[in-house]
Amino acid sequence: xxxxxxxxxxxxxxxxxxxxxxxxxxxxxxxxxxxxxxxxxxxxxxxxxxxxxxxxxxxxxxxxxxxxxxxxxxxxxxxxxxxxxxxxxxxxxxxxxxxxxxxxxxxxxxxxxxxxxxxxxxxxxxxxxxxxxxxxxxxxxxxxxxxxxxxxxxxxxxxxxxxxxxxxxxxxxxxxxxxxxxxxxxxxxxxxxxxxxxxxxxxxxxxxxxxxxxxxxxxxxxxxxxxxxxxxxxxxxxxxxxxxxxxxxxxxxxxxxxxxxxxxxxxxxxxxxxxxxxxxxxxxxxxxxxxxxxxxxxxxxxxxxxxxxxxxxxxxxxxxxxxxxxxxxxxxxxxxxxxxxxxxxxxxxxxxxxxxxxxxxxxxxxxxxxxxxxxxxxxxxxxxxxxxxxxxxxxxxxxxxxxxxxxxxxxxxxxxxxxxxxxxxx
Amino acid sequence: xxxxxxxxxxxxxxxxxxxxxxxxxxxxxxxxxxxxxxxxxxxxxxxxxxxxxxxxxxxxxxxxxxxxxxxxxxxxxxxxxxxxxxxxxxxxxxxxxxxxxxxxxxxxxxxxxxxxxxxxxxxxxxxxxxxxxxxxxxxxxxxxxxxxxxxxxxxxxxxxxxxxxxxxxxxxxxxxxxxxxxxxxxxxxxxxxxxxxxxxxxxxxxxxxxxxxxxxxxxxxxxxxxxxxxxxxxxxxxxxxxxxxxxxxxxxxxxxxxxxxxxxxxxxxxxxxxxxxxxxxxxxxxxxxxxxxxxxxxxxxxxxxxxxxxxxxxxxxxxxxxxxxxxxxxxxxxxxxxxxxxxxxxxxxxxxxxxxxxxxxxxxxxxxxxxxxxxxxxxxxxxxxxxxxxxxxxxxxxxxxxxxxxxxxxxxxxxxxxxxxxxxxxxxxxxxxxxxxx
Ligand SMILES: Cc1ncc(C[n+]2csc(CCOP(=O)(O)OP(=O)(O)O)c2C)c(N)n1
Ligand SMILES: [Mg+2]
Numbered sequence: 001x002x003x004x005x006x007x008x009x010x011x012x013x014x015x016x017x018x019x020x021x022x023x024x025x026x027x028x029x030x031x032x033x034x035x036x037x038x039x040x041x042x043x044x045x046x047x048x049x050x051x052x053x054x055x056x057x058x059x060x061x062x063x064x065x066x067x068x069x070x071x072x073x074x075x076x077x078x079x080x081x082x083x084x085x086x087x088x089x090x091x092x093x094x095x096x097x098x099x100x101x102x103x104x105x106x107x108x109x110x111x112x113x114x115x116x117x118x119x120x121x122x123x124x125x126x127x128x129x130x131x132x133x134x135x136x137x138x139x140x141x142x143x144x145x146x147x148x149x150x151x152x153x154x155x156x157x158x159x160x161x162x163x164x165x166x167x168x169x170x171x172x173x174x175x176x177x178x179x180x181x182x183x184x185x186x187x188x189x190x191x192x193x194x195x196x197x198x199x200x201x202x203x204x205x206x207x208x209x210x211x212x213x214x215x216x217x218x219x220x221x222x223x224x225x226x227x228x229x230x231x232x233x234x235x236x237x238x239x240x241x242x243x244x245x246x247x248x249x250x251x252x253x254x255x256x257x258x259x260x261x262x263x264x265x266x267x268x269x270x271x272x273x274x275x276x277x278x279x280x281x282x283x284x285x286x287x288x289x290x291x292x293x294x295x296x297x298x299x300x301x302x303x304x305x306x307x308x309x310x311x312x313x314x315x316x317x318x319x320x321x322x323x324x325x326x327x328x329x330x331x332x333x334x335x336x337x338x339x340x341x342x343x344x345x346x347x348x349x350x351x352x353x354x355x356x357x358x359x360x361x362x363x364x365x366x367x368x369x370x371x372x373x374x375x376x377x378x379x380x381x382x383x384x385x386x387x388x389x390x391x392x393x394x395x396x397x398x399x400x401x402x403x404x405x406x407x408x409x410x411x412x413x414x415x416x417x418x419x420x421x422x423x424x425x426x
Numbered sequence: 427x428x429x430x431x432x433x434x435x436x437x438x439x440x441x442x443x444x445x446x447x448x449x450x451x452x453x454x455x456x457x458x459x460x461x462x463x464x465x466x467x468x469x470x471x472x473x474x475x476x477x478x479x480x481x482x483x484x485x486x487x488x489x490x491x492x493x494x495x496x497x498x499x500x501x502x503x504x505x506x507x508x509x510x511x512x513x514x515x516x517x518x519x520x521x522x523x524x525x526x527x528x529x530x531x532x533x534x535x536x537x538x539x540x541x542x543x544x545x546x547x548x549x550x551x552x553x554x555x556x557x558x559x560x561x562x563x564x565x566x567x568x569x570x571x572x573x574x575x576x577x578x579x580x581x582x583x584x585x586x587x588x589x590x591x592x593x594x595x596x597x598x599x600x601x602x603x604x605x606x607x608x609x610x611x612x613x614x615x616x617x618x619x620x621x622x623x624x625x626x627x628x629x630x631x632x633x634x635x636x637x638x639x640x641x642x643x644x645x646x647x648x649x650x651x652x653x654x655x656x657x658x659x660x661x662x663x664x665x666x667x668x669x670x671x672x673x674x675x676x677x678x679x680x681x682x683x684x685x686x687x688x689x690x691x692x693x694x695x696x697x698x699x700x701x702x703x704x705x706x707x708x709x710x711x712x713x714x715x716x717x718x719x720x721x722x723x724x725x726x727x728x729x730x731x732x733x734x735x736x737x738x739x740x741x742x743x744x745x746x747x748x749x750x751x752x753x754x755x756x757x758x759x760x761x762x763x764x765x766x767x768x769x770x771x772x773x774x775x776x777x778x779x780x781x782x783x784x785x786x787x788x789x790x791x792x793x794x795x796x797x798x799x800x801x802x803x804x805x806x807x808x809x810x811x812x813x814x815x816x817x818x819x820x821x822x823x824x825x826x827x828x829x830x831x832x833x834x835x836x837x838x839x840x841x842x843x844x845x846x847x848x849x850x851x852x853x854x855x856x857x858x859x860x861x862x863x864x
Contacts, residue, residue, distance in 0.1 A: 112686045115759045136687045138656035139623065167622060170658060206544040208605040210621035368833060397823065397837045403544070404594040404602030405822040407853060408841060414851045415844055 057315055059299055060282050061234055067283040070234070072297075076289035083283040089259040091233035091284050092121050092198070095240035096159060098288050100129045103157050105194070106244075108134045110144055110161030118163060119200055119259055145171035145197060149178055152194035152249070159244060165201035165253055166210040172218070179249040180224030193247030198240070200256035201229070202312055203364055203410055208403035214311070214365045214396075219251050220342045220374065226250040226293060227341040229311040232258070233282040238291030239339065246293055255312035296345035298352065302334035305423050306352040308375060309362045310338040313411065317362055320416035324424065327417075331424055341371055349375065350382040357388035358423040362411045367395035389426030392419035491699045491711045493743055496718035499772055501780030503718075510718055510725075514787045520560055520580070520717060521782055524553040524775050526800050527576045530585070531748070533804050534592055534606075538752040542812065543592045545606045549573050551747030552679055554774035555649070556580050557717045561724035562647060567633050568616045569626040569648040572607050573679065573746075577649075581614040585804055589811035596817040596858045601825070624650060624657035627676065631667040631737070634674035638735055645673040645731035647724075653684020655698045664705040667737035675727045676702070676739045679714065681746035686759040702739030714742030715774040718781075745772070816857045819845075819864040838864065 061067035064083045073079055086094060099106045108122055108129075114136040116123030126134040137144050141162055148158035162168045168175070175197070183191040202214045219227045228243050228250055230236040236254065243250035299314070300321070309317045314337050321333040334352050338344055353359050359379055361372040372393040379391060394411040402409055465477040496508045503509045531548040538546040552573060559580030562568075568577060575588070587599070591609050594602035599610055600618060610618025617633075620626065630648030637644050654660060655678055667674050678698040682689050695701065702709030708730055712723045720742060727738035745768040749756045756765070782788035823830065823838045830838070842864045845852055854861035 111684070114691075115686045118685060118753070136691050138692050139653040139684050139687070140656045140658060142658050143656070169622075206605070208603065208608075208621075211605070367837070397841070398831075398833050399823060399826050400603070402603045402822055403605055404816050405819065408819060408822055408845075412851075414848050418844060418847075 057318055059314065059318060060232055062283065064283050067234060067285060072238075072291055073285065073289060076238075076285075076287075078285035078287040078289045082286045084286050085281045086233045086237070086284040087260055087281045088230075088233050088236050088254070089119060089121050091235075091237035091282075092240055092254060093123060093125070094284070094286075095237045095244070096122065096125060097128070098241065099157065099159065099244050100125060100133060102288065105155065106133070106157035106159065107151065108159045108161070109137050109147070111139055111163045112136060113161055117161060119256060121198070121200075121254075121259075122161065141167055141170040142174055145174040145179065145195075148195045148197065149174060149182065149192050149249075152192035153182070153190060155194065157194040157244060158196070160195070160197045162197060162199040164211055165199040165215050166213045168197075168199055168215060168251075171197075175219065175225065175249070175251070176222050180222045182224075182249075184224060191247065192249055195249040196240075196244045196246075196252055197250070198252045198254060200259070201253040202255040202257060203401070203406060204257045205406065206403065207401070207406075209400045212364075212401040212406070214253065214363065216253060216341045216363075217365055217369060217371045217374075220344075220371050222342075224249070225342060227253070228293060228339065229253045229255065229341060230339065231255075231311055231314045231337055233284050235291060235337075235339065237284055238289050239293070241288065242290035242293050245290060250293070253311065257312050291339075294340045294343050294345060296348040297337045297339055298334060298348065299337055300333070300335040302332035302356065304331050304356055305333045305358040305360060305420055306336060306349065306356045307333050307360045307362075307416075307420060308336045308338060308349055310341065311364075313362050313364060316411065316413050317416055320413045320420055323413065323417045324420040327421065328424055333420060338375075344371075344375070346378050346382065350379060353379050353383045354386050357383075357386050358426075359387075360392040360394065360416070360419045360423050362394040362416050362419070364396050364410060366398045367393055368398045370395050389423045392423050394419045487696065488700070488703075491696055491709070491741075493711045493713050494719050494723060495713035495716045496722060497716050497777060497781055499777060501777045501782075501784060503781070508718070508722065510721060514785075516560070517782060517785070518787055520557055520721075521775075521778055521788065522796060522800075523556050523559075523576060523579050524717075524778065525796060526585075526804070527553055527556065527579055528775060529797065529800050530575075530579075530588060530804050533801075533808060534588075535748070535752065537592075537808070538606075543606050544594070545752055546592065547572055547607045547751045548748035549575055551745045551768060551774070552576075552681060552714070554715050554717045554720050554744070554778070555677070555679065555742065557721035558647065558677065558724045561721050561728060563644060563728075565615055565642075566644050566728070567630075567637065567646045569630045569633070569646065570609075570616065570619055571623070571626065571650045571654060571679075572619050572621070573651070573681075574649045575607065575609065578609055578611065578614060578616050581611075581616065583609065583611055583614060583616070585807040586811065587611070589804075589807045590814065593811040593814065594816060595811055595814035597811075597814055598817070601821040602817045603821070623654040624659040624663075626650070627654070627657075627660050627663035628666060630674050630676070631663045631670065631672045634667065634672035634731070634737070635670050638671070638673050643732050645675060645728055647675045647677060647728075649677045649679060651684060652678060652680040652682070652689050652692055652698060653687065655701070656684075656692055661701075661705075664702065664707055664737070664739065668706045671735045672737050673731035673735050674737045675724065675731055676707075676737065677724075678739070678741045679744060680741055681714075681744045683746050683750070683756075683760070685750045685754060686756070688760075697741050697743075699739060699741040702741075705739075707737050707739050709739045709741070711741045711743065714744030715772050715777060717774060717778045744774070747773075815859075818858040819861045 067083045068079050096108055108125055112118055113122045114126045144160050148160040151158040179192055179195060203212045216227050219225050226248050228239050230239045240252055243252050307317050307321060317335055321335055325331050334356060336349060336352060361375050363370055363372055372395055376391040394415050396409055468476045497503055527549055531550060534546045535548055537543050553576055556576035559577040590597040592606040608619040610616060627648055627650055630646045634646040680698055684692055699709050699711040710723050713719045723740050727740055730736045730738050747765060747769050823834050826834060
């Protein structure tokens with residue numbers, strides 16, 4: 001035990017600075033002031049623009065009051081506290097900042113993490129917490145995840161960044177054969193719950209094969225892992241804090257199109273891109289709070305069609321629902337954000353389908369063996385007699401993610417709208 | 427006079443390891459090596475050249491690996507015998523391609539800034555690798571990372587082909603599916619670029635082994651960065667090439683950075699070259715901004731690979747003058763002064779131009795004329811590519827397999843129906859035949 005204490009002493013020495021709230025807030029403002037647009041691996045929305053839906057999304061908490069009304073926050077201690085405007089990447093940054101400030105064993109690392117990361121998610125953290133806690137690694141994803149597993153295996157908190165979800169595959173063996181089985185294979189003597197792997201994922205408008213993929217389904221097939229995909233700044237912060245504290249390895253996919261999305265891109269007509277992810281900055285509680293893993297969230301109540309998605313797809317679905325409800329008078333859809341892909345909240349979805357009798361699922365990843373297949377199969381088992389129409393899956397086609405055909409590849413508003421209509425009118 | 431053979435002998439062979447000395451530890455090690463003839467050899471199967479010692483000593487490093495050069499920064503040849511015996515035409519072709527590449531980079535980088543193409547990566551500061559192309563046979567197979575457009579240019583990839591790829595139009599070999607700079611050309615034996623780093627390095631070993639089996643006098647050349655060399659694939663590739671005796675030249679462009687990560691945070695050994703020796707591969711380090719040095723080592727390496735089926739590792743020291751890509755602003759992690767210093771004092775194009783001037787093969791007038799002409803030509807090609815339609819929508823579904831599968835046929839039909847129902851929701855006019863052929 002004494003050797004462990006010796007090892008943590010430098011951490012504790014570092015931490016006096018950050019235990020006071022004041023320094024912490026300063027840390028945050030440094031994050032707020034970073035020059036947006038410096039590093040545009042994510043780039044803003046392409047010139048063609050997205051539909052303005054997200055700028056008007058009802059799902060975002062634009063005010064202090066809205067933000068704190070969330071029943072999931074009731075027991076977290078942040079309800080009486082402050083909120084601050086944050087975009088998605090600030091929410092992510094804030095969660096890591098809090099962890100580094102409160103857990104002296106926590107480290108953040110990955111390719112180019114030290115200067116802030118190519119998406120600027122780790123901006124300011126190395127300066128605040130030291131290069132021994134926030135650092136660049138050599139360019140090796142298997143190394144990054146293996147190293148994180150090693151740190152977690154002796155009880156530390158390892159927050160690893162894989163620069164793009166598309167580049168997580170060199171680490172597939174470490175995640176699937178090592179991280180996922182560490183506890184089970186040792187009869188619970190060892191576990192690596194301190195490992196969290198963050199990675200930017202999903203479509204961004206111009207990412208082509210290798211800067212667009214959403215590989216959740218590969219990992220959803222791996223007992224022992226948890227897979228989380230947040231949709232907004234409040235969600236990103238609370239779910240990341242929960243992922244870091246969860247005593248199991250968690251892969252945390254961040255839809256990169258949401259990072260800086262700040263609303264009000266102009267809709268430049270002609271055709272609609274139909275995707276919508278324009279997010280207005282949310283009012284995010286500044287304190288330390290967790291949102292539950294393994295729990296879906298019903299974002300909109302409805303009685304006729306259950307619509308399930310996660311990540312940036314939620315905003316596409318929100319618009320598609322608005323269109324369908326306008327198109328079919330009296331129709332009301334229930335929108336569910338799964339949030340955690342593994343273990344997923346089958347109860348919430350089944351309960352909804354028991355009520356509506358209809359289910360539409362949408363995700364960006366290819367349809368065949370995508371996570372929608374799992375949802376559809378489970379709902380069929382649970383709700384067979386209640387189903388009024390075939391379950392609809394709106395997904396990426398079974399092709400690699402194509403640059404110039406992205407608008408035709410994605411489960412856009414048009415296709416989601418059609419699927420809802422089809423389910424409703426069956 | 428330079429001969430490839432003389433240089434071959436200078437490529438650090440595995441045997442040379444024995445005579446390397448510099449640090450205190452390795453000096454002792456090498457002394458012991460010399461003595462080893464009289465000493466008892468070990469019989470363990472894994473290290474047949476080792477011998478017993480009773481001295482407990484750790485080996486920290488061997489000699490620093492030297493950097494081969496032909497010209498100084500002023501383009502002056504330092505040892506006359508090292509100057510390759512080439513014609514004016516041969517030399518000016520390399521130079522012109524360097525200028526073309528540089529001009530194309532300027533135009534396409536700017537085009538991305540204006541939102542006309544979606545992405546770009548420049549080759550600024552690394553133009554000297556064009557001479558690798560000159561040292562190879564056109565039928566040697568190339569695997570690149572993404573900053574090797576110059577080799578393609580040398581081999582005859584046309585300006586139109588570059589522009590069509592960057593515009594993702596229907597004439598792009600890759601059918602608009604990949605990001606700009608992901609070039610490839612079957613006819614030029616240049617395998618298509620893929621973004622995941624280092625994956626091409628073991629491919630190169632495998633392709634080289636296959637070439638060897640055909641008995642053809644060819645090799646494979648594989649390019650990658652100092653960052654990519656940290657991936658597991660790099661290590662696997664070198665070990666495979668060594669154990670399977672593959673005719674492959676590994677060429678590491680050590681340009682000092684992997685995005686923001688400086689080379690000295692990437693590794694702690696003596697560059698990338700020291701690893702080659704560890705794998706039992708003939709290794710050389712070269713001044714990557716010296717056209718003739720790069721040419722000479724590639725030529726010599728090719729001879730080793732083709733004639734003796736020996737893989738070779740070349741580490742070229744250079745500097746990434748441009749930002750990593752159009753997604754990057756390198757002022758966030760390095761000083762403008764650092765970049766300017768490299769641009770001014772060790773620019774491969776300037777160095778080579780000075781050599782050509784001294785030779786009497788180039789002058790200011792030629793320079794001015796060529797720059798004006800090539801700029802015009804590039805811009806012409808650029809606006810032509812801009813007007814060409816995006817590929818047919820059918821290409822979204824083709825080539826996943828050799829033939830369409832039932833799921834893809836059904837999905838193509840599904841998309842067709844959606845588009846027919848909601849044509850206004852899709853940018854059909856941008857695509858070949860307005861998307862009608864889907
Ligand atoms: C497997 C993988 N991980 C991460 C990336 C993201 N990435 C693209 S280029 C790059 C840096 C590469 O540096 P280097 O190999 O030195 O080549 P350079 O850009 O300097 O030419 C990184 C990290 C990637 N493309 N593939
Ligand atoms: Mg590099």
